[in-house]
Amino acid sequence: MNHNQNENHIHGVNEGLSLPLTLVPSLSIDTMELEADGNSLADELLGVGLHSNIKASPKSLAPTVSDNALNTLNELREANLLCDAQISVGEQAFNVHRAIMCSCSSYFRAQFTGFNAVSSVCGTGGTGKENRVIHIPGISASIMNGVIQYAYLRQTNINDENVHELLICADYVGMVGLVKQCKDYLSHTLTPENCVSIMGFARFRFLEDLYQKARNYTLRYFTEVAARNTDIMDMNVKDFYSIISDDELNTREEDYVWKLCVKWIDRDPEIRKQHVAHLMTGLRLGLMTPKCFMEEVKEHPYVIQCEAAKPLIVDTFKFLYDLDFLESQADELTTPPLAMPRLPHEVIFAIGGWSGGTSKGCIETYDTRADRWVNINAEDPAGPRAYHGTAVLGFKIYSIGGYDGVEYFNTCRVFDAVKKIWSEIAPMHCRRCYVSVTELDGMIYAIGGYDGHNRLNTVERYNPKTNQWTIIPPMNMQRSDASACTLQGRIYATGGFNGQECLDSAEYYDPNTNVWTRIVNMNHRRSGVSCVAFRGHLYVIGGFNGTARLSTGERFDLESQTWHFIREMNHSRSNFGLEIIDDMIFAIGGFNGVSTISHTECYVPESDEWMEATDMNIVRSALSANNVAGLPNKRDYIHKERDRLMEERRQRLMATALARDDIGHGSPGNSLVETSDVAIDDYESPNDDEDADEQRPQQDFIANPAGPDLTPAVVHGLGHPQPAVPHLNRLLEERDIENNRRFRVQLRNQRYGSHHEIRRRT
Numbered sequence: 001m002n003h004n005q006n007e008n009h010i011h012g013v014n015e016g017l018s019l020p021l022t023l024v025p026s027l028s029i030d031t032m033e034l035e036a037d038g039n040s041l042a043d044e045l046l047g048v049g050l051h052s053n054i055k056a057s058p059k060s061l062a063p064t065v066s067d068n069a070l071n072t073l074n075e076l077r078e079a080n081l082l083c084d085a086q087i088s089v090g091e092q093a094f095n096v097h098r099a100i101m102c103s104c105s106s107y108f109r110a111q112f113t114g115f116n117a118v119s120s121v122c123g124t125g126g127t128g129k130e131n132r133v134i135h136i137p138g139i140s141a142s143i144m145n146g147v148i149q150y151a152y153l154r155q156t157n158i159n160d161e162n163v164h165e166l167l168i169c170a171d172y173v174g175m176v177g178l179v180k181q182c183k184d185y186l187s188h189t190l191t192p193e194n195c196v197s198i199m200g201f202a203r204f205r206f207l208e209d210l211y212q213k214a215r216n217y218t219l220r221y222f223t224e225v226a227a228r229n230t231d232i233m234d235m236n237v238k239d240f241y242s243i244i245s246d247d248e249l250n251t252r253e254e255d256y257v258w259k260l261c262v263k264w265i266d267r268d269p270e271i272r273k274q275h276v277a278h279l280m281t282g283l284r285l286g287l288m289t290p291k292c293f294m295e296e297v298k299e300h301p302y303v304i305q306c307e308a309a310k311p312l313i314v315d316t317f318k319f320l321y322d323l324d325f326l327e328s329q330a331d332e333l334t335t336p337p338l339a340m341p342r343l344p345h346e347v348i349f350a351i352g353g354w355s356g357g358t359s360k361g362c363i364e365t366y367d368t369r370a371d372r373w374v375n376i377n378a379e380d381p382a383g384p385r386a387y388h389g390t391a392v393l394g395f396k397i398y399s400i401g402g403y404d405g406v407e408y409f410n411t412c413r414v415f416d417a418v419k420k421i422w423s424e425i426a427p428m429h430c431r432r433c434y435v436s437v438t439e440l441d442g443m444i445y446a447i448g449g450y451d452g453h454n455r456l457n458t459v460e461r462y463n464p465k466t467n468q469w470t471i472i473p474p475m476n477m478q479r480s481d482a483s484a485c486t487l488q489g490r491i492y493a494t495g496g497f498n499g500q501e502c503l504d505s506a507e508y509y510d511p512n513t514n515v516w517t518r519i520v521n522m523n524h525r526r527s528g529v530s531c532v533a534f535r536g537h538l539y540v541i542g543g544f545n546g547t548a549r550l551s552t553g554e555r556f557d558l559e560s561q562t563w564h565f566i567r568e569m570n571h572s573r574s575n576f577g578l579e580i581i582d583d584m585i586f587a588i589g590g591f592n593g594v595s596t597i598s599h600t601e602c603y604v605p606e607s608d609e610w611m612e613a614t615d616m617n618i619v620r621s622a623l624s625a626n627n628v629a630g631l632p633n634k635r636d637y638i639h640k641e642r643d644r645l646m647e648e649r650r651q652r653l654m655a656t657a658l659a660r661d662d663i664g665h666g667s668p669g670n671s672l673v674e675t676s677d678v679a680i681d682d683y684e685s686p687n688d689d690e691d692a693d694e695q696r697p698q699q700d701f702i703a704n705p706a707g708p709d710l711t712p713a714v715v716h717g718l719g720h721p722q723p724a725v726p727h728l729n730r731l732l733e734e735r736d737i738e739n740n741r742r743f744r745v746q747l748r749n750q751r752y753g754s755h756h757e758i759r760r761r762t
Contacts, residue, residue, distance in 0.1 A: 073100060074152040085112065085132040087148065092141040094148055098132070104151050106174030108134070136173075143169050150178045158185045164201060171205065187213045192224035196231035219248045220345050220630075226260040233267045237275050240264055245282030250345045252582045254284045255292040265302060277308035285316040286339030293320070312338075333646040340642060341369040346581050346629040347637045349376075349397060349417070350588055350616060353623030354386040354575075355596050359404045360623075361385070364616055365637040366600070368582050371614045372639040373600075380413055380422045387481075387575070389437025390624035391444045393464060397626055398425070400446050400462075401432035408433045408452040412462070417628055417637075426467045428460050436484035438491055440511065445472075447493050448479035455480040455499045459509070475516050476507055480527075481575070483540070487533035488558070492519075494540045495526035502527040502546045506556075523554050523563050528574030534585060535605065539566070541587060544574040549593040553603070567608045571599045577625025586613065591621040 076082055076097070083095035087108075101108040111134050136144070143165050150156040150170075158166060158181060167182035186198050187210060199214035201207075218225050218232075222243075225232060232240070243249065244257050251257060261279045265272040280303075285293065293316065303309045316338060348366040350373075352359065361384030363376040380399070388402025388409070397415045401408075408431040415422050432449030439445070444462040446469075448455070455478040460469045475493060482496030482503070493516075494506040502525040507518045526543030533539075541553035549572040554563045569587060576590025585603040587610075589596070598616040603609070631637065639645075 070153050073097070074149070077148075077152060085134070087144060088133060088135040089137075089139045089141055089144045092144075093133075094144060096148060096151075101148075101151055104175055104177060108173060139169050139172075140165070147173065147175060147178065150175065150181075156181075158182060160189070168205065183207060183210045186210060190214060190217045192221055192228045193230075195221075195225060196229050196235070200231070215243075216248070218243065219246055220250050222249050222251050223256055226256055232260075233264055235264070237272070237278070241275075241279060241282050244279065247340075247343045248345070249342055251342070252584075254288045255296075257283050258288065258292065258297055262296075262300070262302070269302075273302045273305070276302045276306050277312065280309055280312050281337075284338060284340065284342070285312065286319045286336065287341065290320065332644075333650055335643050335645045339646070341645070344369045344581075344634070344638060346627050347631060347634055348577075348579050348581055348586065348588070349626050349628060349637075350577055351390060351397065351399065351415070351624050351626070352380075352385050352388060352402070353589065353618075353620035355618060355620035359384040359386040359402075360618070360620055362618055362620075364618065366581070366586070366588075366613075367638040370639040370642060370645060372645075373614060373616045374637060374639055375617055376637060378415070378420050378422075380415070382411075382413060382422065382424070385409060386622035387433045387435075388622075388624060389432075389435045389446065390626050391437050391439040392626045392628055393439060393442065393444070395628060395631060397628065398437075398444055398462075398464075399624070400437045400444065401428065401435040401449060403433040408450070417631055418633055420636075425464075426462070426469055428462075428469050429471060430456060430458060430460070432456065434481040434497075436479065436482045436493055436496075438484045438486050440486045440489070440491055445484070445491055445509075447484050447491070448475060448482055448496060450480040454478075455497065472509075473514055473516060475509075476518055477503065477505055479503065481529075482527075483529045483531040483578075485531050485533045485538070487538055488536070492531065492533075492538055492556075494531045494538070495522065495529040495543055497527040501525070502544060506540075519556070520561055520563065522556075523565065524550060524552060526550065528576075528591070530576055530578035530587070532578050532580055532585060534580055539585060539603075541578060541585070541603075542569065542573045542576060542590065548572070549574050549591065566603070567610055569603075569610050570601050570612060571597060573597065573599075573621075575621040577623050579625040579627050581627050586625070588625050589616055589620050589623050595619070596621045 077095060077100075080095045083097055085096050085098045085101070086093045087096055087101075088094075098108075098112045102112055111131070143162060146156040146158075146162065146166055147169055154177065156166075156178070163182050163185050167179060167186075170178035170182060186202075190198060190213070195214050195217045199211055199218060202211035202214055232243070235243070244261065249257070261276070261283070265276060265279075280297075285297070288297065297303060298313055303313065315336070319336065319339060344367055346368070348368075350364045350366070352361055354360065361379040363378055364373045365376055366373055383404060385399065385402035385404050389400045391398050391400070395417045397417060399413045399415065401410065401412070403409065410428040410431040412425045412427060413422055414425050428446055430449075431451040432446055433452070435449035436447040437444065438447070442464070444464070446460045446462070448457060448459070450456065457474040457476070457478045459472050459474060461472050462469050477496070478498040479493055479496030480498070482493055484491055484493045486492075489511070491509040491511075492506060493508070496503045504521045504523070504525040505518065506520075506522060507516050509516050522540060524543075525545045526540060527546075528549075529540060529543030531538060531540045536558070538556035538558070539553060540556070543550050551569040551572040553566045553569065555566055556563050571587075571590075572592050573587065573590030574593075577586075577588035579586050579588070582602075585605075586600060587603070588600050589598055591597070596619045598619040600613040600615055601610050602613050604611065641648075
């Protein structure tokens with residue numbers, strides 16, 4: 001092909017397109033959409049963005065090819081009309097149009113237009129003829145048929161049986177669009193059972209993007225992979241170590257990592273047991289449960305027989321049981337590699353709320369691996385709000401309705417966690433404070449609430465694609481200060497306040513029937529309640545029953561249609577955040593009937609127990625809590641100084657020790673005052689009728705920060721506690737020796753790892 005001929009061709013961006021201009025009009029470019037590989041055939045034909053004399057108008061920047069045009073071309077091929085070439089595989093040949101095959105394949109373009117296009121005859125100086133038959137060995141007829149089908153229709157049948165061979169063939173012939181479709185298929189069908197094999201296949205074929213997706217999946221769902229995947233047992237030591245040592249490895253328990261290492265060695269113990277010390281350096285031995293370390297690691301035959309493993313055992317012993325860190329004069333501690341927490345794959349966002357008699361716009365995120373709350377400088381410039389609802393779509397958090405101390409909102413805001421910017425979306429039809437918000441099938445539902453005058457049973461649905469709210473059928477009950485969540489394709493609304501009483505009723509909305517249906521009543525009345533869907537059950541926790549704040553929780557079984565109590569929380573609370581992370585339910589902040597709190601605790605269903613986690617940095621209630629997974633910039637939202645975790649814990653424990661020492665000697669001192677001042681906070685409800693005891697006048701409060709044996713009355717605002725009664729001092733002195741022993745055991749147990757992990761160990 002000479003230079004003049006090249007000027008008369010339009011070159012496609014992705015797939016080496018080269019078609020005569022005279023062919024372009026015959027493809028019937030119109031506005032009908034064709035789902036393809038992201039670039040339509042018309043994009044390639046028009047050569048958008050390439051060196052071409054054709055200048056597309058703005059309307060033609062994203063043209064598409066009609067289904068009719070593509071189907072017509074394929075019908076011509078199948079009828080062997082106007083075909084001018086053959087592709088031969090094995091004993092079968094396929095008639096094709098050279099121009100069509102060249103349009104999407106660099107390989108066929110080279111074969112039909114390059115050096116191989118003309119075969120010489122009679123030696124040098126002889127005449128030649130065009131080569132119109134291409135033979136490709138090693139490819140089955142069914143796979144080549146799929147490749148040719150894609151060339152004509154921009155789609156083909158991809159399934160588990162043919163995807164690997166189809167991808168290899170598409171890569172061989174340079175059909176970039178089909179390669180992308182095969183990679184997309186594999187990435188969308190990743191499972192704990194196949195992720196390791198896909199990762200190996202992608203690396204062998206130099207498909208870096210697919211390899212990273214498969215590897216990230218393996219790390220994120222490590223627990224399931226360790227339990228169900230068999231291919232990981234066949235990894236070489238280098239690849240296996242890179243997985244278990246990765247900071248991104250998502251595991252709540254380091255015990256699981258050790259057990260997988262043992263299984264990997266057991267596959268070929270004579271060869272692999274020599275690597276046990278190397279594998280142990282990739283584990284966080286200091287974060288394992290003491291029981292597992294003592295019984296399954298230290299005493300394991302592989303470890304006992306390995307001299308190189310002994311120093312690691314000694315270092316871990318020293319880390320777990322050395323109490324020298326309590327010395328106040330000791331140098332600043334750094335977190336050793338054996339106790340460095342891994343990175344979380346999910347982050348809880350706590351947004352807004354009510355504290356100190358006013359609404360707040362502050363944002364904190366929870367790093368579950370480091371057990372730290374992190375202050376985020378990204379408050380909504382439109383102002384704070386409390387008693388609002390939030391829902392997550394992708395990496396965006398939608399804040400719906402609420403109250404700022406003056407105004408009841410129908411406005412809605414959205415926070416982009418990647419760009420860290422707030423923006424406005426369409427307002428609701430109704431003002432809604434105490435609103436319940438949840439997400440279902442990409443839609444956001446705003447349920448019930450209080451508009452400043454009436455409790456509502458109305459419901460609105462937001463479509464982010466159209467930025468529009470739509471009224472849907474109302475609930476059977478007025479529900480303000482209720483809670484809602486999504487379970488098995490239905491929306492459940494639980495509890496609340498109807499203006500006269502706290503509710504024990506619950507109901508669900510089925511989008512298929514567009515109807516709300518009552519379910520059996522809960523065991524307790526609950527306003528200011530929180531609910532989540534977890535492991536196929538509906539969990540309803542905390543709230544206000546009209547008399548007191550609750551620590552109780554109950555679980556609804558869909559099959560038996562019955563409610564069952566779960567273990568009570570350590571703290572009574574209403575108007576708090578509730579979210580799932582690390583396969584545990586976290587209760588965050590709230591109001592305990594006396595003060596706004598920052599306490600965080602988590603529920604472990606396996607043991608039916610609540611365990612303490614680190615408190616938020618800010619006391620608040622009426623906040624929202626949402627779990628955002630897979631953030632590309634998650635490092636912006638996690639605890640930064642992970643190497644100082646030990647020092648931070650030492651400083652906190654030393655402060656606790658000093659406070660306890662003051663209390664134990666009958667002199668509460670300033671530490672007690674500070675504890676009380678933090679715990680006691682003015683609280684204001686946005687309406688006088690609902691939870692009226694939250695609208696607190698200036699009065700005296702009784703605080704009990706030190707425990708059941710010490711109850712000094714503290715007058716809020718005065719800053720000085722009343723003296724402790726004498727007999728309490730005597731009791732404390734008598735119990736001082738035993739308490740000191742217990743306290744040092746507690747200090748030892750609480751030094752490393754997150755609080756909820758420690759509670760689980762002990």
